[in-house]
Amino acid sequence: MTQITKRNANKFLKDEYDELVKNHFEWNIRILESGSQPHSIVNGKEVIMMCSNNYLNLSNHPRLIKGAIDAAKKYGAGSGSVRAIAGTLQIHTEVEKRLAKFKRTESSLIYQTGFAANSGLIPQLVGEGDIVISDELNHGSIIDGVRLTRADRAIYKHRDMSDLERVLKDADKKYRRILIISDGVFSMDGDIAPMDKIVKLANEFGAMTYADDAHGEGVIGEDGRGIGAHFHIEGKIDVEMGTFSKAFGVVGGLIAGSQDLVNFAYNKSRTWLLSGSHPPAVSGAQLAAIDVLETEPEHVKRLWDNTKYFKKELNSLGFNTGNSETPITPVIVGDSGKAKELSNKLYDEGVFALPIVFPMVARDKARIRTMMNAGLTKKDLDFALDKFEKLGKQLSII
């Protein structure tokens, strides 16, 4: 009889966690004892929230809360199944119709999360003999989606259209399908992909375009309709992917595009086919979020007013805020250790904003990433600016 290896099946769990802790790579999860609000209670301390994605403060909007409650009352707490079998409620399809109208596309499809949209759809759009061309600063969920395919991958320099064109020219002869993927708004720098130019180049080469607009949805474009509206190319981006979890204030991934895309996507995306559908309360809140965006333009306006004020004041204090064009405003500090120190001190002073350090960004570009919220008042912003000034001087950043 052959000898059986006596393994310790679970030892690696502790070993690997300990290793993370040793290198200070583990997540110290902070607990919010309030909702995600402009003034939140984080680990028992009241702070000004500058690192949530709740840009428009819709997660606290009475109409969204009511939408959730009403839907729960009407349809119950859960949906009972995956969408494909018996889990498609009328309210799910209603969200999709309203969303397509809002996005000015032919059709739309809701996924369980944004990650599920990327990792479910991308591997179906390309396979062996195809190539995915990707901006070098694209989000991790795109990279994971691409990893699930047998397609080749090429990276182009961040927002560099001549670099993209070079890859396209090379790829043109070699591949069956070409898929260009880019974040709409880049989450680390807050800059915007030149999607109009990407679409133009893609059309020249017969390439498909895919924009991950997670940080643009509800933020850029008329009434926050996203990257398509921002460049007035609604319906021209083959796949506009986004999320309800950020500016929309709820949760859930989405794609908007042609009916052909949607038919293809729901029949082929394994994440969509194999996960339970959204609870009715989620759909109710999603529906209300679209309502609010269509009827209450003041939220998007306030977000941008706050952003402009905050950015201008940071700059006049002498902070470097990089190339941001959106409510993501990086405060570039340089050294990673200093960025962490500034973040900790800001928290002690009542401002919650997280550091982004190497290798997420270049070694000399470590930063505090601030994310604006429409619910913050001028008084709140002045309070935050005051702390930035005080600590910036203390740490010799300004």
Added chain:
Amino acid sequence: MSVTIGFVVNPIAGMGGRVGLKGTDDVLDKAVKLGAHPIARQKAEEMLREFSKFSSNHAEIVWVTCDGDMGNNELETVGIKNKQIVYSPSGTTTSANDTKNACKKFIESPPDLLVFCGGDGTARDIFTIIDKKIPLLGVPSGVKMHSGVFGITTNATAKMLWEFINKRLTIGDAEIMDVDEELYRKGEWKVRLYGIAKGIVEPTYIQVGKSCFESVSDDEVKDELADHVKDELEKHQDWLFLFGTGGTIDYIAKKLNIEHTLLGIDAVYQKKLLAKDVNEEQILQLLKKYPNVKILLSPIGAQGFILGRGNLQLSPTVINKIGIENIIVVSAPSKLIHTPVLRVDTGDKRLDHRFANQGYLLVIIGYRLSRVVKLQTNSF
């Protein structure tokens, strides 16, 4: 953070440059007569001064060095006290032998890193003794710095040293290049690959969580490149592959169980070695028999050369016959951080011009993963 840094200066390095001698190997007397002044000492001190700006605390950094202008004087001038002298040169004028003898002393109790001031000749002398036993970092202070162990400038070298001490850079392969100075003075390039030393490299990072990254070793990246090349070989069964020179290609070949010549060109057909260490003539013979050929190259040395340095067998005639579209360039992404430009110098202006017109190459940086890299010809 206790670290031991070996430090050796070749005091005569770089003396030939200013007086137009293109190197000091074997012609020191002539250089001196032409009025050459030592520059290595000045470069060494520049680097040390820059380094001192990062490191206010010298206590945990121990410098192991040589007497006189071979290191001790430079450290002394900049005010670095925490040092030990392990070698004293025999005469007043130092020579290549002094560098080598110093290295023999370093090996007896190896420091974490050996920092040296000199050019390719110095790098070669050091490598002859040290081999891969101690990682090297060169302060560029010679006439020619083609080897991959050099920092780009003295300031960049100081920064690299500081990053290494703080464990933000790791050890990887770096090529030692050898220029025939006699021919070089006559205006002829003959740069060959002399060997693969250990140098300092930027690690490649992969994202393992939302904001959690792991640094990937040089070997892991090369494993991915090997997987990619394996696919290429399988996809193109009726193609002949010419495997180029250098550590990256050598690693890939070994991974594919192909016996490879580190410093030469090998012909591979259907995943088997067909001909070893072929010269230009032998390659041209092979091209008659195999009409479809791909060349596998990796940038060599500090300046990112893919052709014209260390692989002269791949002559303009060979390249023209194979076609520049059949060149596959592979590189660890970390290498491209410090060498963002690839260079060719084929010796044939028209061929160089064709590369220049193309302007860019798609470089394989991982399994089925590529990126565009700028291509330059004939310029440093």
